Amino acid sequence: MSEKTMVENVKAYAVKKALAYLDGDPDKNIPKLLEWVDKYDKDNEYLTQRNAFRTVVNNPNNNWFRLMKSLWTDIDDDVRKTFFENFIVNTNLIGGARQKRFKEEHGCNIPWAILMDPTSACNLKCKGCWAAEYGNKLNMTYEQLDSIVKQGTEMGTYMYLFSGGEPLVRKDDIIKLCAAHPDCQFLAFTNGTLIDEKFADDMLRVKNFMPAISVEGFEEATDFRRGEGTFKAVIKAMRILKEKKLPFGASCCYTSKNVDSISSEEYIDLLVDSGAKFAWFFHYMPVGNDAVPELMPNPEQREIMYHQIRKFRETKPIFTIDFQNDGEFTKGCIAGGRNYLHINANGDIEPCAFIHYSDSNIKEQTLLEAYKRPLFMAYKEGQPFNSNHLRPCPMLENPEALKAIVEKSGAHSTDMQSPEDVANLYSKCKPYAENWTDKANELWDMSHQCTGCSGCQK
Ligand code: SF4
Numbered sequence: 001m002s003e004k005t006m007v008e009n010v011k012a013y014a015v016k017k018a019l020a021y022l023d024g025d026p027d028k029n030i031p032k033l034l035e036w037v038d039k040y041d042k043d044n045e046y047l048t049q050r051n052a053f054r055t056v057v058n059n060p061n062n063n064w065f066r067l068m069k070s071l072w073t074d075i076d077d078d079v080r081k082t083f084f085e086n087f088i089v090n091t092n093l094i095g096g097a098r099q100k101r102f103k104e105e106h107g108c109n110i111p112w113a114i115l116m117d118p119t120s121a122c123n124l125k126c127k128g129c130w131a132a133e134y135g136n137k138l139n140m141t142y143e144q145l146d147s148i149v150k151q152g153t154e155m156g157t158y159m160y161l162f163s164g165g166e167p168l169v170r171k172d173d174i175i176k177l178c179a180a181h182p183d184c185q186f187l188a189f190t191n192g193t194l195i196d197e198k199f200a201d202d203m204l205r206v207k208n209f210m211p212a213i214s215v216e217g218f219e220e221a222t223d224f225r226r227g228e229g230t231f232k233a234v235i236k237a238m239r240i241l242k243e244k245k246l247p248f249g250a251s252c253c254y255t256s257k258n259v260d261s262i263s264s265e266e267y268i269d270l271l272v273d274s275g276a277k278f279a280w281f282f283h284y285m286p287v288g289n290d291a292v293p294e295l296m297p298n299p300e301q302r303e304i305m306y307h308q309i310r311k312f313r314e315t316k317p318i319f320t321i322d323f324q325n326d327g328e329f330t331k332g333c334i335a336g337g338r339n340y341l342h343i344n345a346n347g348d349i350e351p352c353a354f355i356h357y358s359d360s361n362i363k364e365q366t367l368l369e370a371y372k373r374p375l376f377m378a379y380k381e382g383q384p385f386n387s388n389h390l391r392p393c394p395m396l397e398n399p400e401a402l403k404a405i406v407e408k409s410g411a412h413s414t415d416m417q418s419p420e421d422v423a424n425l426y427s428k429c430k431p432y433a434e435n436w437t438d439k440a441n442e443l444w445d446m447s448h449q450c451t452g453c454s455g456c457q458k
Contacts, residue, residue: 008097012089019084026072030057066317067277074275076245082207083247086185091158098156108371109337109380113159114152115353118145118170120345124191124227138165138345138416142173144362148343149181151367162188163353165345168211171199178206187212189251191226195237200244212251212280213237215271217261224257235274242275249278249319254305255295256284263308272318281309283324285354285396286428289418293428299439306390306443324396327389328447336379337371348414351379355395355402356420357411374409390440397436399429 018036022029034057037050056064071080091112099110120138149160160181167174167188178186185208192213203209216222219231241248250271254262261267262281271279283302286293297305302325309322327333334340335352342350348358349370360370370376382394382401391397394405405411406422413419 008094012093015089015093016085019081019088023077023081023084026069063315063317067319070277070317071247074242074245074277075247076204076207079204079207079246082182083185083210086158086183086208090183091185095153095156095158100156102155102368106368106372108368109376110155110371111152111157111337111340113161113340114148114157114343115161115163115340116140116145116148116343117164117345118162118167118173120165121169122164122166122191123169123193124166124230139170140343140345140347140362142176144347145173145177146180148362148367149177149184153181153184155368158184160184160186161340162186162190163342164189166191166194168194168199171202174209175199175202175206178209182206182208184208186210189214191230191234192237193230193233195240197240200240200246203241203246204244210247210249211237211241212249212278213276214251214253216253216255217258217264217267218270221258221261225253225255238274238276247277248275249280250276251280251282253282253284254297254301256297256301257295259297259301259304263304265312268312268316268318268320272316276318278319278321281305281320281322281324283322283396286432287354287356287395287420287425288415289420289424291428293432296432299436302436303439303443324393325390327384327392330389332384332386332389332392333379333394336376336383338380338383341376344414346414346416350414351375354393356414357402357406357422358414359409359411375405375411378405378409388440388444390444391433391436395425396429397433397440399426399433402426 018033022033034050034054037046041047041050056062056068059065075083095112099112102110118140152158152160160177162174168190171194174186174188178184187210190211190213192211192215195211195213213234214226215231215234216225222231222234223229238248252262268279283297283305284295285291286296305322306325309320309325312318312320330339333352335342335355337351340352342353342355343362344350344356347362349360349362349365349367350356350358357375359375360373362370365373379394382405384392385394385398385401386392394401403422403426413421
């Protein structure tokens with residue numbers, strides 16, 4: 001074992017111990033733990049984080065404090081402990097250090113998380129969803145899924161997400177995979193309609209699986225896109241999970257049709273009351289020949305989301321992210337293995353769930369080989385695709401970038417039913433990108449005005 005690895009393991013062990021101590025009596029032990037961190041952070045390396053955390057724990061009415069406390073009151077003890085260990089220690093500490101080593105050694109991106117589709121089958125047929133276009137016959141074998149996780153953990157990736165299709169069509173294999181890799185954290189983007197008592201009991205047994213349930217606003221908006229009765233099924237699934245003290249979140253796609261509903265305070269309150277601990281917001285993407293570009297929100301609608309999610313983040317006890325408007329926290333696009341990538345049910349390794357082009361497949365390449373191939377390397381070279389992180393995407397806001405990457409790398413369309421030429425995708429995104437630019441620049445300049453604080457050394 002190298003000296004570096006030994007230091008990392010000692011650090012991980014210390015954090016594990018601290019987490020166990022914290023878990024015993026959080027009220028009493030959080031302040032003690034803070035004192036301990038203060039003492040050891042002599043160079044003030046973590047001063048900002050320490051101050052932010054202290055502000056949260058000193059105010060019991062703070063929304064982050066309420067969210068944190070709810071993890072002890074609402075979540076099963078063993079599930080919470082497993083999450084802390086898998087997410088904080090394995091995914092971030094041990095995994096982060098290993099990813100860094102592989103990155104340096106191989107000169108390519110190594111992802112923090114892998115999103116994969118166990119199946120392209122789905123029990124619903126949502127408007128504008130690309131999953132239907134993949135057809136409903138593609139499945140990865142259990143062995144392929146298992147091999148992805150084994151290869152990934154060797155390079156430090158401990159976070160695995162499932163999409164589809166509807167991943168819970170393969171719920172037995174998913175639970176089997178969670179049991180086989182107890183040191184990894186798993187999450188599925190699911191329509192929620194296949195969650196029942198038995199599955200919730202399986203989740204309690206494996207402890208390392210979490211669903212992100214798709215909801216599009218209230219009943220009318222959800223059922224408009226996902227089909228009648230879906231909203232009621234989602235509420236039922238959330239009730240089962242809440243009763244069993246299982247953590248879950250919501251995955252919300254905003255479109256030109258549902259912005260008012262999905263950005264409302266009533267909607268966020270409904271998610272909080274239903275027991276959701278996180279709500280992730282996604283912008284509708286015009287992917288595929290059958291996409292519905294009219295569902296893309298206009299600049300005013302996107303601006304509503306920008307302000308509302310920021311407001312909720314300061315007031316509501318739920319962890320919200322708007323993936324298209326929060327690029328400033330990740331310094332732009334996270335795809336192409338920089339933080340994550342996507343593997344579809346055919347085994348094609350794609351930069352992102354929304355980018356259906358590939359030059360590698362798990363049946364022919366190892367993950368590491370795929371990371372070093374032209375498509376992912378072109379992503380790495382291009383990132384960030386814009387210095388304004390409200391325009392992060394090489395497809396949506398900088399469509400010329402994706403066109404150039406696909407053409408240069410020779411990547412092919414992975415849409416089996418109706419392959420989409422990148423020029424076609426470009427022509428759908430270009431007008432959107434042009435329309436959004438002024439508003440994006442205005443919002444960016446507003447939030448990055450110089451206050452003369454000298455933080456940037458100007
Ligand atoms: S490719 Fe676009 S949608 Fe995917 S992570 Fe990057 S910015 Fe987001």
